[in-house]
Amino acid sequence: xxxxxxxxxxxxxxxxxxxxxxxxxxxxxxxxxxxxxxxxxxxxxxxxxxxxxxxxxxxxxxxxxxxxxxxxxxxxxxxxxxxxxxxxxxxxxxxxxxxxxxxxxxxxxxxxxxxxxxxxxxxxxxxxxxxxxxxxxxxxxxxxxxxxxxxxx
Amino acid sequence: xxxxxxxxxxxxxxxxxxxxxxxxxxxxxxxxxxxxxxxxxxxxxxxxxxxxxxxxxxxxxxxxxxxxxxxxxxxxxxxxxxxxxxxxxxxxxxxxxxxxxxxxxxxxxxxxxxxxxxxxxxxxxxxxxxxxxxxxxxxxxxxxxxxxxxxxxxxxxxxxxxxxxxxxxxxxxxxxxxxxxxxxxxxxxxxxxxxxxxxxxxxxxxxxxxxxxxxxxxxxxxxxxxxxxxxxxxxxxxxxxxxxxxxxxxxxxxxxx
Numbered sequence: 001x002x003x004x005x006x007x008x009x010x011x012x013x014x015x016x017x018x019x020x021x022x023x024x025x026x027x028x029x030x031x032x033x034x035x036x037x038x039x040x041x042x043x044x045x046x047x048x049x050x051x052x053x054x055x056x057x058x059x060x061x062x063x064x065x066x067x068x069x070x071x072x073x074x075x076x077x078x079x080x081x082x083x084x085x086x087x088x089x090x091x092x093x094x095x096x097x098x099x100x101x102x103x104x105x106x107x108x109x110x111x112x113x114x115x116x117x118x119x120x121x122x123x124x125x126x127x128x129x130x131x132x133x134x135x136x137x138x139x140x141x142x143x144x145x146x147x148x149x150x151x152x153x
Numbered sequence: 154x155x156x157x158x159x160x161x162x163x164x165x166x167x168x169x170x171x172x173x174x175x176x177x178x179x180x181x182x183x184x185x186x187x188x189x190x191x192x193x194x195x196x197x198x199x200x201x202x203x204x205x206x207x208x209x210x211x212x213x214x215x216x217x218x219x220x221x222x223x224x225x226x227x228x229x230x231x232x233x234x235x236x237x238x239x240x241x242x243x244x245x246x247x248x249x250x251x252x253x254x255x256x257x258x259x260x261x262x263x264x265x266x267x268x269x270x271x272x273x274x275x276x277x278x279x280x281x282x283x284x285x286x287x288x289x290x291x292x293x294x295x296x297x298x299x300x301x302x303x304x305x306x307x308x309x310x311x312x313x314x315x316x317x318x319x320x321x322x323x324x325x326x327x328x329x330x331x332x333x334x335x336x337x338x339x340x341x342x343x344x345x346x347x348x349x350x351x352x353x354x355x356x357x358x359x360x361x362x363x364x365x366x367x368x369x370x371x372x373x374x375x376x377x378x379x380x381x382x383x384x385x386x387x388x389x390x391x392x393x394x395x396x397x398x399x400x401x402x403x404x405x406x407x408x409x410x
Contacts, residue, residue, distance in 0.1 A: 003194070006198060007197060009201055009205045010197050010200045010201050010204070012205070013200065013201075013204045013208065014200075016309070016313060017310075017312050017313065020309075020312035020313050020315065020316040021312045021351075023316050024248070024312060024316060024319075024351050025347055025351060027338070027342075028244055028248070028319060028345050028351075029345045029347040029350065029351055030345075
């Protein structure tokens with residue numbers, strides 16, 4: 001085969017690889033949403049008594065709309081509460097009395113953090129901690145409560 | 154007794170010898186990279202033979218693997234009433250495991266065996282010796298371009314495999330079984346992470362590419378200069394590559410995910 005034809009096909013091969021990678025990045029991994037881009041995001045913290053099975057990268061939703069992702073989960077050594085680091089899109093601000101709940105999609109689906117805006121005038125800044133939190137619903141505890149209620153009746 | 158112990162020791166020592174020779178070969182290839190960069194046409198020719206000519210087999214296998222994943226996943230997930238996660242199932246299993254592994258194995262059997270046979274035959278017909286006599290280093294002229302062509306091809310073919318597989322899974326899930334295409338894609342986007350999944354898939358493919366190409370050129374160089382020797386080396390390339398890829402995949406997965 002002529003050299004030019006080989007060059008042409010190899011060029012197509014490389015382009016095909018690039019197109020596939022771009023397809024995977026944009027369509028499959030949806031990289032446009034909150035990547036590692038620090039410029040468009042800010043960080044908030046929240047302490048929870050129990051995070052259930054919340055995972056890193058879980059979505060943070062307001063009214064069901066995704067505004068950020070969980071970037072890290074650790075344990076606060078003083079209070080022995082789980083400390084969740086959240087990365088939030090800079091376009092959305094929340095008042096200092098905003099509350100964070102750990103919710104579940106469907107009955108047994110994945111867990112996510114639901115934020116509820118408060119009425120305070122001041123907004124939470126980068127690095128602030130949300131104090132009003134409610135823990136994950138643990139099925140065993142619910143059943144336990146239900147059982148003790150039933151037996152006491 | 155002495156013979157028994159010797160027969161235990163011989164495979165081990167020959168294995169160590171093989172590892173040593175392979176690393177020496179890899180060192181020589183890396184040292185000849187400056188020479189290759191001055192003659193990119195050599196690599197482009199190898200990219201054509203090992204990459205471009207593998208496009209069809211990779212695309213078709215990816216498409217069918219994706220379709221099978223879609224079908225099997227749908228049947229199993231339906232029992233638990235969670236067919237909506239079919240998109241993430243197909244995408245994650247392809248990107249994380251099946252894409253790199255199957256592309257590397259297909260590459261070994263489609264291109265790697267060809268590389269081994271070509272080098273083995275050149276050795277059997279004393280073309281490599283002739284080059285040496287003409288003071289052309291066969292490592293620089295023949296081996297290194299083939300190796301580098303393979304290393305570049307495998308990640309590109311893996312991305313192609315992943316893409317075709319996901320499209321095949323989408324074809325079965327959405328077009329044939331009637332899943333909602335919005336749910337299919339959004340579930341996938343929810344669970345696939347660019348850094349953790351796609352970048353790791355490329356790294357895996359690159360490592361597999363290095364190993365498969367190295368095994369191919371090594372087997373070609375160390376084949377016996379007879380028709381039988383070339384044929385057994387070609388077989389060894391495919392077998393060793395498949396084993397190395399599967400074993401490495403376990404190690405890499407343990408580190409990455």
